[in-house]
Amino acid sequence: MIASHSSARITGAALLTLVLTLILIGPLVWSVSPTDQNLMAVVQPPSVSHPIGTDQYGRDLLARLIDGGRVSLISAVLIVGGSLVIGTLVGLAATLDGIVARLITQAIDMALALPSLILALVIVGALGIGMGNLIFAFVAVGWPWYARLVRGIARERLSAPDILAARLAGVGRLAVMTGHVVPHLAARLAAAAALDLGYTLGALAGFSYLGLGAQAPAAEWGLMLRDAQMFFTAAPWLLIGPCACIGAVVAAALLLAEDLAQTGGRG
Amino acid sequence: MTGLAITQLHVRFANGAHVLRGIDLTVAKGERLALVGESGCGKTTLIRALLGLLEPGARVLGQMLLDGQEVPGPDPRALRGTRIGYVPQNPLSALNPLLPVGRQIAEAWEAHGRRIADATLSAELAAVGIADATRMMTYRPARWSGGMLQRALILAATAHRPALVMADEPTSAVDRPLARQMLELLAERSGTLIAVTHDLDLIDGLVDRVVVLYGGRIVEDAPAARFLVGPRHPYARALLEALPRPGRLPRGLDGDPPSPLAPDAGCAFAPRCPSPCALAAELPMLAEGVACHLGTGR
Amino acid sequence: MALLRPLMRMLATLVVASFLIFSILALLPGDLAAFLASRSNTKPSEESLAAIREQFGLNQPLLHRYGDWLTGALHGDFGESWLTGAPVADLFAQRMGPTLLLGVSIFGLGSAITFLWGGFAALRPGRLVDHTLTILAILGATLPGFVLGLLAIRVFASGLGWASVIGDGTMRTVTLPALVGAIGLSSYWARPFRALVVDALASDWALAARARGLTETRLLFRHALPNALLGFLPFLGVGLAGALTGAILIETVFSWPGLGAFVIDAIKRRDLPIVQAFAVLAVAFYVVTTALADLAARALSPRMQRSGR
Ligand SMILES: Nc1ncnc2c1ncn2[C@@H]1O[C@H](COP(=O)(O)OP(=O)(O)OP(=O)(O)O)[C@@H](O)[C@H]1O
Ligand code: SF4
Ligand SMILES: [Mg+2]
Numbered sequence: 001m002i003a004s005h006s007s008a009r010i011t012g013a014a015l016l017t018l019v020l021t022l023i024l025i026g027p028l029v030w031s032v033s034p035t036d037q038n039l040m041a042v043v044q045p046p047s048v049s050h051p052i053g054t055d056q057y058g059r060d061l062l063a064r065l066i067d068g069g070r071v072s073l074i075s076a077v078l079i080v081g082g083s084l085v086i087g088t089l090v091g092l093a094a095t096l097d098g099i100v101a102r103l104i105t106q107a108i109d110m111a112l113a114l115p116s117l118i119l120a121l122v123i124v125g126a127l128g129i130g131m132g133n134l135i136f137a138f139v140a141v142g143w144p145w146y147a148r149l150v151r152g153i154a155r156e157r158l159s160a161p162d163i164l165a166a167r168l169a170g171v172g173r174l175a176v177m178t179g180h181v182v183p184h185l186a187a188r189l190a191a192a193a194a195l196d197l198g199y200t201l202g203a204l205a206g207f208s209y210l211g212l213g214a215q216a217p218a219a220e221w222g223l224m225l226r227d228a229q230m231f232f233t234a235a236p237w238l239l240i241g242p243c244a245c246i247g248a249v250v251a252a253a254l255l256l257a258e259d260l261a262q263t264g265g266r267g
Numbered sequence: 268m269t270g271l272a273i274t275q276l277h278v279r280f281a282n283g284a285h286v287l288r289g290i291d292l293t294v295a296k297g298e299r300l301a302l303v304g305e306s307g308c309g310k311t312t313l314i315r316a317l318l319g320l321l322e323p324g325a326r327v328l329g330q331m332l333l334d335g336q337e338v339p340g341p342d343p344r345a346l347r348g349t350r351i352g353y354v355p356q357n358p359l360s361a362l363n364p365l366l367p368v369g370r371q372i373a374e375a376w377e378a379h380g381r382r383i384a385d386a387t388l389s390a391e392l393a394a395v396g397i398a399d400a401t402r403m404m405t406y407r408p409a410r411w412s413g414g415m416l417q418r419a420l421i422l423a424a425t426a427h428r429p430a431l432v433m434a435d436e437p438t439s440a441v442d443r444p445l446a447r448q449m450l451e452l453l454a455e456r457s458g459t460l461i462a463v464t465h466d467l468d469l470i471d472g473l474v475d476r477v478v479v480l481y482g483g484r485i486v487e488d489a490p491a492a493r494f495l496v497g498p499r500h501p502y503a504r505a506l507l508e509a510l511p512r513p514g515r516l517p518r519g520l521d522g523d524p525p526s527p528l529a530p531d532a533g534c535a536f537a538p539r540c541p542s543p544c545a546l547a548a549e550l551p552m553l554a555e556g557v558a559c560h561l562g563t564g565r
Numbered sequence: 566m567a568l569l570r571p572l573m574r575m576l577a578t579l580v581v582a583s584f585l586i587f588s589i590l591a592l593l594p595g596d597l598a599a600f601l602a603s604r605s606n607t608k609p610s611e612e613s614l615a616a617i618r619e620q621f622g623l624n625q626p627l628l629h630r631y632g633d634w635l636t637g638a639l640h641g642d643f644g645e646s647w648l649t650g651a652p653v654a655d656l657f658a659q660r661m662g663p664t665l666l667l668g669v670s671i672f673g674l675g676s677a678i679t680f681l682w683g684g685f686a687a688l689r690p691g692r693l694v695d696h697t698l699t700i701l702a703i704l705g706a707t708l709p710g711f712v713l714g715l716l717a718i719r720v721f722a723s724g725l726g727w728a729s730v731i732g733d734g735t736m737r738t739v740t741l742p743a744l745v746g747a748i749g750l751s752s753y754w755a756r757p758f759r760a761l762v763v764d765a766l767a768s769d770w771a772l773a774a775r776a777r778g779l780t781e782t783r784l785l786f787r788h789a790l791p792n793a794l795l796g797f798l799p800f801l802g803v804g805l806a807g808a809l810t811g812a813i814l815i816e817t818v819f820s821w822p823g824l825g826a827f828v829i830d831a832i833k834r835r836d837l838p839i840v841q842a843f844a845v846l847a848v849a850f851y852v853v854t855t856a857l858a859d860l861a862a863r864a865l866s867p868r869m870q871r872s873g874r
Contacts, residue, residue, distance in 0.1 A: 353776035
């Protein structure tokens with residue numbers, strides 16, 4: 001779209017690498033505690049000892065950014081992975097014959113007709129606040145999207161001539177699924193998951209910002225923004241780290257997904 | 268100098284496709300010409316070049332004169348519909364699906380600052396063979412049949428009796444008896460006519476000349492009567508042999524047409540020519556109405 | 566007749582969704598007992614819990630309770646807040662105004678930006694405006710609304726010194742939050758809208774219209790835009806879903822005294838009747854608008870007219 005596919009891929013991969021490096025390599029290089037308070041050095045602007053400053057408890061923002069990234073990323077991967085696995089199984093089940101499969105199909109369509117984040121709010125409301133509950137809620141509303149995708153691809157594949165031939169030759173349903181359908185899912189699912197990862201990170205940050213996700217004193221990007229709320233007019237650097245990181249991962253996901261969608265994951 | 272005169276027309280698209288590669292064509296006033304050639308040879312491109320409606324980024328070289336005046340010229344919009352009429356290929360997709368047909372046909376007048384009363388429009392539609400025109404014109408295209416739409420579109424293209432009417436496959440979307448009627452209606456309502464068509468068996472008696480396009484060049488340009496019995500270029504012969512005729516199975520043409528992206532390499536038809544000549548590596552020029560080194564065939 | 570099916574479908578979705586929400590809140594571990602336990606230091610005795618369950622009708626079978634609740638809801642009675650005992654309907658009525666104002670502003674402004682932005686980009690495909698659109702749309706989709714909101718407050722309130730950017734729920738302060746929401750919405754909408762206009766302008770009928778001598782302006786306004794808008798209807802609904810959740814965040818960012826922030830508060834306090842009423846209303850709003858957009862698209866589509874007789 002913007003330019004060539006490859007430039008979208010390179011930019012996306014670069015952004016993702018940057019953030020991943022920060023999260024994975026960061027703790028090795030920057031061994032400051034993310035939760036140690038220092039009331040003598042609250043809301044400090046960037047300096048050598050605190051490269052992106054400190055917050056209102058004097059906690060080092062870089063350490064919190066690194067730690068928060070880990071929390072966000074692990075949660076998002078769990079959510080996307082869970083939704084993907086459940087969605088794939090349900091989507092494949094929907095291609096079987098019989099009344100159960102039809103009910104599943106109906107359920108998928110019904111679920112997709114509802115605003116998923118509102119339902120996630122309801123589940124969090126019922127379970128109570130906390131990162132674990134939030135992850136559960138996101139998976140609970142996230143799988144239908146994958147189920148529809150998988151069902152569509154599988155249906156298309158199942159009516160392809162080579163599969164019909166295989167089935168006529170006596171290859172069983174399960175063997176056809178694993179041998180001929182599932183391999184075709186990989187590239188499309190990867191694109192969907194990349195995109196979903198970006199949106200999930202954004203939504204997680206949003207829920208944490210609302211106070212419905214990670215809880216203090218944990219560091220999480222959305223939560224850091226929530227903590228910054230009271231002070232950032234005077235101390236804008238409180239916003240920079242989390243905003244840049246959220247922006248980078250979401251942009252990376254968008255770019256990678258666009259590239260994967262266009263090249264089918266091959267080029 | 269009346270009529271249409273095209274000299275050395277080249278069209279190259281933004282992606283480098285060199286689609287028209289030096290077209291020389293004169294059509295006398297009142298002459299009717301059939302433009303034939305397989306898909307991708309550049310027929311539509313030629314028509315759109317004359318209308319000034321090529322996609323942005325397309326480069327046009329050469330000269331096009333209509334009655335001595337340059338076309339599309341500095342104000343192409345003013346010429347469209349008045350001096351040059353255009354009948355689109357597929358009538359079913361040639362009108363905005365959301366607007367009544369009558370209001371769109373009326374645009375042929377309105378676009379050039381003239382009002383047309385409903386009664387007049389209805390009479391005009393009736394004149395091209397549309398029954399119940401007053402009611403039909405208030406319906407959107409989906410309620411019309413393909414043949415009816417084509418008639419309405421022919422009316423729109425010829426509303427101002429333009430000096431040149433170009434029809435891009437006016438027969439491809441209607442069935443055969445209707446196709447002949449469409450060609451007759453077109454011939455009746457236009458002076459100079461260029462009609463793209465694949466229905467070579469339908470043009471007998473309706474057109475004066477046949478021009479065959481291959482790979483962006485004219486390979487044969489012949490009077491219709493002679494062409495239909497004795498085409499000279501091997502490609503034209505193949506085209507005629509591909510027609511279904513009683514008592515003979517049509518013979519298809521093997522191989523693919525040349526890519527518009529490929530540079531010139533001698534006779535463009537050589538790879539598919541049934542008996543390529545020794546000179547095939549050189550580009551044959553159009554001489555005496557045929558662009559083949561063997562000239563008159565054999 | 567053809568419209569009956571989607572209507573039935575919409576009703577079915579509404580019933581299933583409201584029952585789903587009701588069951589989630591009733592069955593997952595978070596009922597009134599848990600609520601009370603969380604509010605008092607001493608664990609409430611089993612007897613008092615039983616008495617309270619009795620009072621709120623919580624020991625009835627689920628289907629029975631849902632039936633009661635639905636009957637009430639259809640009469641505008643959404644139960645009472647566990648926390649204050651005030652009728653949920655009244656609490657919502659007080660906060661509906663600011664939320665509606667913000668929602669309508671976001672929708673109006675978002676549509677306006679979409680049509681101008683997407684329209685201009687469509688007229689110059691592959692040119693600077695067009696590329697800018699793509700990049701800005703990705704950026705807009707990249708920065709979640711609340712992040713954009715925080716940055717906007719920083720720039721306009723503290724940076725430029727505009728006094729009243731923090732919401733008071735009236736027209737006076739609606740501009741900035743509405744703009745932030747609208748940017749998010751239009752960065753989602755502009756690209757599909759642009760594609761629809763581009764498709765319309767590249768269609769067979771657009772070529773034929775130009776060949777009749779139509780000006781580009783007339784082609785755009787009379788032919789291309791109506792077609793693009795018709796194709797755009799399905800995107801309205803999907804955009805609304807995002808706007809709905811986005812609005813909750815934006816209300817929080819701008820301390821907007823609307824429903825969104827109030828409901829988030831209710832979730833934290835586990836005041837479930839409020840959560841339930843909000844969720845059902847939000848889902849109903851979403852389902853009804855998407856269904857209406859779908860119906861409108863069907864009714865206006867040319868094919869419908871043909872079979873309509
Ligand atoms: N905008 C464009 N950019 C690049 N190539 C183009 C463009 N438009 C047409 N072409 C190419 O130019 C060649 C000629 O196209 P054109 O539409 O003139 O063919 P045609 O003779 O009308 O064929 P058909 O019988 O299929 O209508 C084709 O190879 C086509 O792919
Ligand atoms: S020039 Fe030669 S190769 Fe080309 S068409 Fe004529 S005979 Fe065939
Ligand atoms: Mg063509």
